[in-house]
Amino acid sequence: MIQSLKRLDRNIWIRFLGETITGVMMFMIAPFLVLYYSDKLDSYIQVGVIMATGPIMALIGSVVGGRLADLYGRKPIMMIAILGDALALVGFAFAETFWPLLLLNAMLGLTNSLFHPAASAMVADVTEPEQMNEAFGLLRMGHNIGAALGPLLGSAVLFIDRQYIFFSASFVFILYALVLGRFIRESLPETTEADTPSNRDVLRVFYNDKVFLVFIFAGVFISMGFSLIESMLPLFLRESMPSFTDRENPFAYMLALNGIMVVLFQFPIASKLGRKPFGNVMLAGATIFGVGMILIAVMPRLLYSLGTPYLVLVSVLLAVYAFYTLGEMIMSPVQQTFIALIAPENMRGAYNGAASIQWLIGGVTAPIMASLFFDQRAGHIALILVGAASCVSGLIYWQLGRRVSAAEAKQKTA
Template sequence: MYQSLKRLDRNIWIRFLGETITGVMMFMIAPFLVLYYSDKLDSYVQVGVILATGPIMALIGSVVGGRLADLYGRKPVMMTAIVGDALALVGFAFADTFWPLLLLNAMLGLTNSLFHPAASAMVADVTEPEQLNEAFGLLRMGHNIGAAFGPLLGSAVLFLDRQYIFFAAAVVFGLYAFVLAKFIRETLPETTEHETLSNQDVLRVFSQDRVFLVFIFAGVFISMGFAIVESMLPLFLRESLPTFTDRQNPFAYLLALNGIMVVLFQFPIASKLGQKPFGNVMLAGATVFGVGMMLLAVVPRLLYSLGTPYLMLVSVLLAVYAFYTLGEMIMSPVQQTFIAMIAPENMRGAYNGAASIQWLIGGVTAPLFASLFFNRGAGHVALLLVGIASCVSGLIYWQLGRKVRAAEAKQKTA
């Protein structure tokens, strides 16, 4: 494992450090935003609308950012995105009503999404195919160091004026932009004018790539699962544990566990699964992920109805969330590696941007879908339904993997 890490490009290590530090700051804030929204706004539907604007703008940012990264380079797009994140965070320090929160959430969704297609394309530019899973696993590990320590830090400083927290996060993002400007090298492959595709050519390639289209379709239900758990789970736990205070809400501990598990186990899992068939890995990951969601829907309400002591209740929820996180760790690097492998070299940014369509559809529909159940006191039903749909996605991924292997075998024998 040490030798694999040692072979990774310097750009990836700089990104790893940046993902870690900015992840801490974002996860210090993010888990408590939805609770703040619900306290300040009139209904869960308004909360759902705000949460849905981020993914809508993220689609625009991802598609535009991916295309710009193929035309003008990875580095300028990444820097622009980080500076935009910093400005949005400064705005959050002053916002406390519906429209400002809506606009800032949209801005953050736009700027944050500009970064990822360019950054993922950069990973593919500098990494050998057999190491892609490990590179993406390492970056996800850095992101989740933030997920491990950010919520705990957020709980510790919750009593502070939130303006200071937003300002501190904005400063950290500004410093990251400076590091990118100073130390990251551009990796955009050299292309001739003939090789540079027009926007119409790009759209035609996407429309004809059936493997990619099925991949996006299967990912919609997975993205709905991520969106509901990451954005609405604090509300679901509040609903399921009605006598608990916000300080007793277990979500921060669950999110911290998720981060710790990814830090400890993501890279070994990614390395182990790197050479396994895509469809088999995704079937296993999506099934564990979906069953984990169904357990999250049932277990908190059951334990509360039985009068389970707080420490035991939290311990059981941590075990359930660990199972859910295992499915997440199996799937995430493999999805990114699959995109990198099927994308033409001169369209890596565009493919990574277009792949975000699944996250847009899931991210928009999941909060709105879930909010309808929350308004009726039935948030657990939303979790159950999306959990079942995630398991169905696993079967689609498995079938897709079989078709890809059959096509590769046919090419080799031709």
């Protein structure tokens, strides 16, 4: 594993450090933004409208950012995105009313999403195919270090004037942009003007790439699973164990376990699976992920109905959540690797941007669908359905892997 780490390009290590530090700062703020908005505004409807702008602008930013990264380079788009984040964070320190907060949240959603397609394309540019899983796994580990430490730090400094928090985060982002400008090397492959596809050509390629379109379709169910667990799990646990207080809700322990597991095991798992067939890995990951969701749906209600002691109940739920997290860790870097491998060299940014559509669709549809079940006190049914659909996605990924492998073998013998 040490040798694998040493072989990774310098760009990857700079991004890992930046991803970790900026992740800490962003997750220090993001979980508490809704509280910040509610303090500033009189209407929860206004808060909801502001929160809804983020995913919408993120889709636009991902698609546009990916295309711009193919046209003008990875490095400038990454720097513009980071500086845009810094500017938006400074703005939050002064915004007091609905419209400024709405525009700043939209700006943050846009600029934050500009970064990722360019950054993912850069990883594909500088990494050998057999090491892509390891590179994406390392970056995901950095992201989760931020996700684990950020909220804890945010809780610790809530008593400080929030203006200073926004200023501090903005300073870190500006520093990261300067580091990118000084130390990251541009990785955009050299192409002639004739090799650069027009916008119409890009759309035509997407339309004709059936493998990519099926990949996005299968990814919608996985995205719905992530969205349900991240946004609805606390509510589901409260519904399943009605006599437990919010302080007894085991969600916080489960979330902490997820972060610890990703930090400790994401890179070794990605490294181990990096040379395995895509379809087999994704079938295993999606199946474990889906079955994990079904167990999360069933076990709390079952254990609660049996009068299981609290410590035993929490221990079993942590074991179930560890199983679910294992599926998540298997899938996440492999999904990014697959996009990098099937994307034409001159369209890697556009492919990474377009792939984000699955996360928007899943992120919007899952909470709406789940709310219908929660209204009938049947939230567990939503988890079971999406868990089963995730297992079906695994079968689809498996077939995609076989199809791509067959196409590669045909090319080698031609």
